[in-house]
Amino acid sequence: MNKADQSPTGLEHMLCYDLYAANHAFGRIYKPLLAPLGLTYPQYLAMLTLWAAAPLSVGEIGRRLGLDSNTLTPMLKRLEGMGLVQRRRDGADERRVSVDLTEAGRAQEAQAAHVPGCAAAATGLSMAELLALQLQLRKLRGALKPD
């Protein structure tokens, strides 16, 4: 067996490492784009979710992002502290907390409109390549049991 090609422990042949590294590299691209907005990368994803369909319960947001309340509750409180969202118990079901955008939160959508394009440009890949990658990732995620 040829070791150079088949090393079972070399990072260079592990998909998990490529995914890990690519995700971090992508985060590094977004950071400077989001800094002027005062948002972290995960906070940006939460705002994207709300811009698309606010108001949403904590659980709904979590379902879309793959996160649980142990991660979301503190993050949403921070967004509330920034004045971007408002949290309140749902009247119909007091167990739920409904999260809605404030005026300022809604206004941020326009200010963030340029971000996806800038990020795509920073990857240096063509639209076709980006699309192909996205399809593969979605296929992977679809294959991993949705719990």
Added chain:
Amino acid sequence: MNKADQSPTGLEHMLCYDLYAANHAFGRIYKPLLAPLGLTYPQYLAMLTLWAAAPLSVGEIGRRLGLDSNTLTPMLKRLEGMGLVQRRRDGADERRVSVDLTEAGRAQEAQAAHVPGCAAAATGLSMAELLALQLQLRKLRGALKPD
């Protein structure tokens, strides 16, 4: 309802989200595989690096994983606490810390040998699909400037 194809902020068309979600999904696959070894996912990546080329300085490991000493120093101390690695100042250059595998750390390589295969199987994708995805990810990472 419409698929929200037009929404500029919908999560469903953002590559960053697919990458983010796929990475986490992958982490969830690895977790049960690594739990018997007592390793976290990032610790596993560090051990992979060392299995491939120990001893390495903290900086060398960081270069391969895209991490800095602020992340690695505590992690390596934990691995040292588990008895898997040994840290010591480099005699030739006292600024450096050389990280080497212990007997136990070396022994873990065999115990972890089945992990990559199990993870690949759990994705439900064919070898060809996994390879294609890996190529795309590597292309993406190569395109993002290494600073």
Added chain:
DNA sequence: TGAAATTATATCGTGCGCGATTTAATCGCA
């Protein structure tokens, strides 16, 4: 040769990510 610049690691603070547990509201069903 010696002071300034550079390099390697460590430390600190903040914000995720997630397993485990807790509390409270709602539901199921005899």
Added chain:
DNA sequence: TGCGATTAAATCGCGCACGATATAATTTCA
């Protein structure tokens, strides 16, 4: 109707990430 099961958030603890800063060793070069 009542009571156990389920569900939704919140809380706690630990371990990454990472910007900013600190400290010490090494290199550079005037």
